[in-house]
Amino acid sequence: MTEARILGVRVDCLGMGATLGRIEQFVDEGGTHLVATVNPEFVMRAQRDREFARVLESAGLCLPDGMGVVWAARRQGCALRETVSGVDLIEPLAAMCARRGFRLFLLGAAPGVAGELAATLRLAHPTLEVASHSGGPEPAQEAETLKLIHEHGSQVLLVAFGAPAQELWIDRLRNRLGVAVAIGVAGRIWCPGAGAVDRPAPQPARGRRGDRSGWGLRLPDRPCSARPRLDAKGRPRMALPTPPPAVAHPTYGRASDLRSQGSQFSQVRSRAVLSIVVPCFNEEQRLPRTIEQIERYLDARNTPYELILVDDGSADGTRLIMDAAAERHSAVRVEGLPHNRGKGRALAVGVEAAKGDEVLITDADLSTPIEELEKLQAALRDGAGVAIGSRALRASRVEISQPVYRVLMGKAFNLIVQAVLLPGIWDTQCGFKLFRADVAHSVFAGLATDGFGFDPEVLYRARKQGVKIAEVPVVWRNSAPTKVSPVRSSLDMLKHVIRLRLRG
Incomplete structure (x- = not known):
């Protein structure tokens, strides 16, 4: 080719x-x-x-x-x-x-x-x-x-x-x-x-050793990455060849290493107060708008944050959109899985990489507007370790509903989850959840559920650890199409719920 x-x-x-x-x-x-x-x-x-x-x-x-x-x-x-x-x-x-x-x-x-x-x-x-x-x-x-x-x-x-x-x-x-x-x-x-x-190290092929620049230049003790990218006349400055990477055999180029290498672009320079993790699989159509809305809202709040985009083995232009966002905005980080593993696994990868004091997980379609974050943060300030968005409470506002069959299947699933695993929680499947950082890392570590059924598992693990879970009414808008199969995904989630209950 x-x-x-x-x-x-x-x-x-x-x-x-x-x-x-x-x-x-x-x-x-x-x-x-x-x-x-x-x-x-x-x-x-x-x-x-x-x-x-x-x-x-x-x-x-x-x-x-x-x-x-x-x-x-x-x-x-x-x-x-x-x-x-x-x-x-x-x-x-x-x-x-x-x-x-x-x-x-x-x-x-x-x-x-x-x-x-x-x-x-x-x-x-x-x-x-x-x-x-x-x-x-x-x-x-x-x-x-x-x-x-x-x-x-x-x-x-x-x-x-x-x-x-x-x-x-x-x-x-x-x-x-x-x-x-x-x-x-x-x-x-x-x-x-x-x-x-202010430029990533070059990615040479494996086996290329030594200083490719040929003149052994020394990086300053105080890097000048804070200087503007344009000169006084508005022209970009020329970049000379970059010194070689610190390792003799960089891992770039092997699909199995893409998970660990993450984005090649500049990473967040200051400590994040908030980490937002977005799992993505073939989301080239919806992801640009989601990234724009999250950046605009959080930049206006002037709170240090990191936006972690996790590519779950997408086959379309999703990874390109992620890398373009990381190139444009220093708060964006990219993690990647070499092939599709499922929403739960992608979130586990993103949470593992998160550095913030609070960790928000949200869907790539942003069905719950990012502005609802403040409600969840208020619940954490009131002592909760996990705050979950809910479509099932009286004060919840579903502005665009799912098809009737999906609504009925969702209610049936949540009744089963309440009966066998999480009594008192009415909506485990809303994709908008905020965790205290220590709780997030604890409940996602060793996650057994790779697919859509991860929510009951992480909430069950949090409850077993004595963590307070607050269910918060939020605005929600269905975004079609969905990757959730009405039959296959529901049976898979039910299987994982039963398995969790049997394991105690």
Whole structure:
């Protein structure tokens, strides 16, 4: 398989070595070839930006930049073992240019940064012919930029204007650039003389050892990740190649390791007061709106939080949406299961990763609005260890109801649960539950129920531990379609309830 299609965006099934070979071939062939590094943000932008989608489709190469993209491509049969980002390309590309005598041009970033990178590359590769210019994408600067590129006789051009500006700029001037290969490379900060920050470590293939950067740069004692991503003129700063990961054999690239590696993107920097865990299986349609609503509400409250999105082996674009959210917002974290295990297992993974003082679990469709959180938090302040949203109390408000058969089946199930396991609790299955952190970690550790029947198990375990459970009336709106099978899921949940009761 040579390429995959992720939500319509092409991704070429090439690792670093094959990519360098294709770029070398492009230079030998002539013409001007755009090389795009496709990350989750590219994929999502292409859904709403037809011009950007057209540019990506016209590219000579669309490289996999991000484990979310690699993951989605693998599920289509693409034999990818690593990501290939623009930043990761810089040093090996410079080495290739030095070996073949290709002339390299660095364009963009903050004033002076491209020049510093050029000087560093010359030290590493004395035969390299490299020039630089800190110009921007503005039309007024085009004449000067093109003049410098032509005078240098450049064959390979690296552009650091930030996406999508750099790709659109290359496409617009493709016939005037006079280079064989043009690549958009930047989107992160470089601390001159220290190292790259606010960017995940590169994901090399297993077995690649040592310092790939070739010049042994040192990270500062005080990282500068708090500096803005744009310079004073609004231009993204260029990112130099990142120092190697701390381990000699990184686990990226093995499906079995995706659970433990989680998101490649930046994680929450401050201690979270609240952790929100959202299990997701094939939720590409509903998840973007849910993420937006949660972020908007909690950002407005100005309370430190983390949003943990757990991919339960989705086969659609769910993982891409998660990774795009993690790239955009520092509060978002991503956990993943290599294949579908069920809602209970996905929540157990998310709760295990949670760092907050309180842990909220909620469904990906956000059937209970996030604004109902305050009611559950009030119950915890009143001494409860678990507060569960309920549709069955007099003050509950079901604004959009389920089909009648599901309502009746749900009531029958809850009556059975009351009779054999949890007397006094009228609605165990509402997906909106808040736990004190110690309780959450205790009741989800060693969870036996992988599927939809996990709720009675965690509540039963909490009650056995003497934890107070508060049932709180909430607003609830049915969101179709549902992944709960009326017959199969109900029988499975009933089986687990009986098993719990027999075990005592």
